[in-house]
Amino acid sequence: AHSNSGGHGSGDALKNLSNNANRSSIASVMREYFDDSDAETPLSSESEALRIPEDCFPKFMSNRMPCLNAFDNTKYGKQWMVLRSKANKIVNHKIFEIFITVIIIASSVELAFEDIYLFEKPQFEYFLRMANIVFTVLFILEMLIQWIGVGFVAYFTNLWTILDFWIVLVTFFSVLGDFFSFGHLTGFRSLRTLRSLRPLRAISRWQGMRIVVNALMNAIPAIGNVFLVCMVFWLIFSIMVMFDSHIVPNRSACVTKNGLWLNPNVNFDNAAIGFLALFQVATFEGWMEVIDSAVDATEVDMQPKYEASIYSYMYFVVFIIFGSFFSMNLFIGVIIDNFNVLKKKYEGSYLDAFLTQSQRSYYNTLKKLGKKKPQKSIKRPQNKFLLFFYNLSMSSHFEMGIMVFIFLNMVALAVHHYKEPQSVSDVLFMMDIIFTFIFGLEVAVKLIGLQLYYFRVTWNIFDFSIVVLSTVGKMLSNIANFFTVKPTFIRILHIFRMGSVLRLFKGAKGIRKLLFALIISLPAICNIGALLFLIMFMYSILGMSSFGTVKLNGVLNEIVNFQTFGNSFTLMLRLATSAGWNDVLEGLLIKEPFCNPNYYTLPNGISKESSNGDCGVSYLAIPFMVSYIIIVWLIVINMYIAQEEVGITEDDFDMFYTVWEKYDPFATQFIKYDQLADFVGDLEPPLLIPKPNEIALVTFNIPIMEGDKIHCLDILVALVRNVLSDVQESDELTTLKEEMEEKFAHLFPKRYNVTVKSSTMQRKKEDVAARTLQRSWRSFKAQRAMRNITALAVQQRIRRMSNICIRSRTVIMDNLSNRINQALAHYFRMQREGYGLFLGESQNADVRNEESVNQITSSGKISQMSQQNSEVVMIDSLL
Numbered sequence: 001a002h003s004n005s006g007g008h009g010s011g012d013a014l015k016n017l018s019n020n021a022n023r024s025s026i027a028s029v030m031r032e033y034f035d036d037s038d039a040e041t042p043l044s045s046e047s048e049a050l051r052i053p054e055d056c057f058p059k060f061m062s063n064r065m066p067c068l069n070a071f072d073n074t075k076y077g078k079q080w081m082v083l084r085s086k087a088n089k090i091v092n093h094k095i096f097e098i099f100i101t102v103i104i105i106a107s108s109v110e111l112a113f114e115d116i117y118l119f120e121k122p123q124f125e126y127f128l129r130m131a132n133i134v135f136t137v138l139f140i141l142e143m144l145i146q147w148i149g150v151g152f153v154a155y156f157t158n159l160w161t162i163l164d165f166w167i168v169l170v171t172f173f174s175v176l177g178d179f180f181s182f183g184h185l186t187g188f189r190s191l192r193t194l195r196s197l198r199p200l201r202a203i204s205r206w207q208g209m210r211i212v213v214n215a216l217m218n219a220i221p222a223i224g225n226v227f228l229v230c231m232v233f234w235l236i237f238s239i240m241v242m243f244d245s246h247i248v249p250n251r252s253a254c255v256t257k258n259g260l261w262l263n264p265n266v267n268f269d270n271a272a273i274g275f276l277a278l279f280q281v282a283t284f285e286g287w288m289e290v291i292d293s294a295v296d297a298t299e300v301d302m303q304p305k306y307e308a309s310i311y312s313y314m315y316f317v318v319f320i321i322f323g324s325f326f327s328m329n330l331f332i333g334v335i336i337d338n339f340n341v342l343k344k345k346y347e348g349s350y351l352d353a354f355l356t357q358s359q360r361s362y363y364n365t366l367k368k369l370g371k372k373k374p375q376k377s378i379k380r381p382q383n384k385f386l387l388f389f390y391n392l393s394m395s396s397h398f399e400m401g402i403m404v405f406i407f408l409n410m411v412a413l414a415v416h417h418y419k420e421p422q423s424v425s426d427v428l429f430m431m432d433i434i435f436t437f438i439f440g441l442e443v444a445v446k447l448i449g450l451q452l453y454y455f456r457v458t459w460n461i462f463d464f465s466i467v468v469l470s471t472v473g474k475m476l477s478n479i480a481n482f483f484t485v486k487p488t489f490i491r492i493l494h495i496f497r498m499g500s501v502l503r504l505f506k507g508a509k510g511i512r513k514l515l516f517a518l519i520i521s522l523p524a525i526c527n528i529g530a531l532l533f534l535i536m537f538m539y540s541i542l543g544m545s546s547f548g549t550v551k552l553n554g555v556l557n558e559i560v561n562f563q564t565f566g567n568s569f570t571l572m573l574r575l576a577t578s579a580g581w582n583d584v585l586e587g588l589l590i591k592e593p594f595c596n597p598n599y600y601t602l603p604n605g606i607s608k609e610s611s612n613g614d615c616g617v618s619y620l621a622i623p624f625m626v627s628y629i630i631i632v633w634l635i636v637i638n639m640y641i642a643q644e645e646v647g648i649t650e651d652d653f654d655m656f657y658t659v660w661e662k663y664d665p666f667a668t669q670f671i672k673y674d675q676l677a678d679f680v681g682d683l684e685p686p687l688l689i690p691k692p693n694e695i696a697l698v699t700f701n702i703p704i705m706e707g708d709k710i711h712c713l714d715i716l717v718a719l720v721r722n723v724l725s726d727v728q729e730s731d732e733l734t735t736l737k738e739e740m741e742e743k744f745a746h747l748f749p750k751r752y753n754v755t756v757k758s759s760t761m762q763r764k765k766e767d768v769a770a771r772t773l774q775r776s777w778r779s780f781k782a783q784r785a786m787r788n789i790t791a792l793a794v795q796q797r798i799r800r801m802s803n804i805c806i807r808s809r810t811v812i813m814d815n816l817s818n819r820i821n822q823a824l825a826h827y828f829r830m831q832r833e834g835y836g837l838f839l840g841e842s843q844n845a846d847v848r849n850e851e852s853v854n855q856i857t858s859s860g861k862i863s864q865m866s867q868q869n870s871e872v873v874m875i876d877s878l879l
Contacts, residue, residue: 087149100142101205107135108199111541112565116548117603129178136175139168160204167201170194196541199534208527209534216635219338223635226334230327231275237319238274264293265589266582276622281316282324283629286582291316332638372653373748374712377665378453389449402442409435436474439467528639535636536576539628540568546624547588549600551614555580556587578633581625588621648686648723653716655684660712669750670709673763676702680719687719696722701761705754713748 090096110131118125143165146155155161174192203209266286268274281287295312296304381387392398412431415424443464446454454460543562552561562568575581591597592615599607600614659682663671671679676697680689689696700718702710745752758766 087145091149104201115564136171193545196538209530212527222334222338226331234278238271280582374660374667374669376667377661393446393449405438443467532636536572540572543568546620550616551595553590554587555583576632585625588616590616669712673708686723697760698764701759703756704758706757711751
């Protein structure tokens, strides 16, 4: 594994193990010295990787020098391998890492005390000299341990350890020069100056800062391209206004009057110094002076004349448009874009580097999900007294009223002014008391209504702190006349009164999002801030060493100088904003006859010999100042805005769990499946899924646990994916999601202790299948019922037809019987006519009556048959 120690190549070195023929013998040696109990067990490749360091020398040396491999099989070779393994273990140990980090910090602090006043404390100076020797010895020992532990290949193929090597080398030679008393020589003075690079060793020990520096270093090619374009562009402008300094016309008028003819330090006498003038114009620091000097210039060594070259204004207008607005913003834009891309590459894992932008946003959002969990909702009190205060504290009208008082309090605080009338002071004092009482009353109401649940909300803790500190400040200000209380302490407490204004953030969602964005960005801001502090620290030490003896002139005074570390660091902090850097550079460029090139004066008035005296060094001052402005003002400061917007914030997660409390008051982390649609419909954007949302919930395919329950994490993951809808699946993203699942298993054990029975998609499929089966069954039953009805109707028809046939046959038989009877009667009557006519009219009447009866009977039966036939026809039509 990688280590943050000085041997940062050791992690990779342990993975790239040697494949020479002596590896088995080395493994046996390691087993013998480290684990005698495992002597009979073959050493696994993993244990070998942890115990066997990489070869000291490159492979080509091992191949050309067989004696190196033969040495490993000797007694001393085996002991050497054991020693290397122990050294490697020391290098990768956390305590060793912390110890070296402390030594680096202590040695850097030691450099800060070596100012111009150190001669006044000879004992402290001797202590610092001895401490420097001790630090140097410790650094050399650390380097030797790393050489033994990780080998020369791993050590000298890592940029961070190479940097450590050169810094240790510079420190060693500077100590050597002091020890042999020739540190005053120019070469050794330069080495002492390079000791200011010592804090750079801290970068390799800070993971976040190392990521920033790695991203910045890998952005150098793109930055270099833009820088080259700017330089070529600026070169054209520099040559256009360059004056020929070799022409020397007569300037006797100035010389004869014992005057001193001087040219401004920033000019266009050559292309190099012209770059400095253009850089000053591009940064808009002292640019008016440069423009005035150029516009007033007449001829070489001639007195300037007001606006002698008025058309030069157009030159500077064109340069400001293209050389400043365009070039500088292009430079900054390239820095931000490349830094964003490379920082994500280096701060992520190997797989993270292969993710798209949407996948990376989704993955980063998933990493935030485990920071919050559902909380139990506040129980409504049963007591009527407590219930009144509970309802009041939870009322939106009550909260809105408090917001109004907060706004009025802010207005009252803004009314205070210098030399305000006593009447205004009295009114504001009474208003302050009223506001303090109202805010205290609010806290009391919420404490009674919510009880201990009041302190579960972060904003409530903030409100409580503001009220308590404001009350204490008011009490101390009232008793300050009777007791000795420092006014500064009272002013600090008064500041907390203005903290109540921050409570408006709780109601303003937009401002609250900005506040959360600031909180989320704090780790990245700290990393960049640490890098900025480190650069300022190094330049402060470098400035003390190079310009600590420069004579105070111009803007350089008792405060603005490089004589002490405090003044130097304060000046570097000012120059980080590029404020007045040209004036500071002007003071550092002082030269004869305004300074002494051989001696500089100590604070006690004693002159001391020096190579530059108290004069400035232009070949150091210009690169020092320009490089600092470019690195700090143009690059590092602009890293603070190199941050992309994330669609989902911590505030959105808070909103999610706030709504969750309504559906899960006991914080079980589960809700019923039938509550899902209502829950996501109650959320706020961007997580909101407005009703009707059944189709969306089905497409989410959210797992459903036993008991028909759904976990909060599954819902939140689905909603996040819905917001970042352009996330495409890939093997890398799947692998990272599996890693996140392992983390979620530790953060949400309830989620992984239950069995997944279904999902919203599966539930919808089951519902559709059930409805389809129900429709088919109902259709089948209807068809079967219709068939039964048809069969019954047919049977009824047949039965009725049979009855009709029987009835018709009866009627026919009756008619036939009647006809036969009539025929027989007529026959016998005709036979009886021959016997006499004594029967008379009575007999004839009887015969006629009998015929009438027979006719009526026949007609009734026929009508009955017609009725039955009509019924059969009606049944046929219905069927």
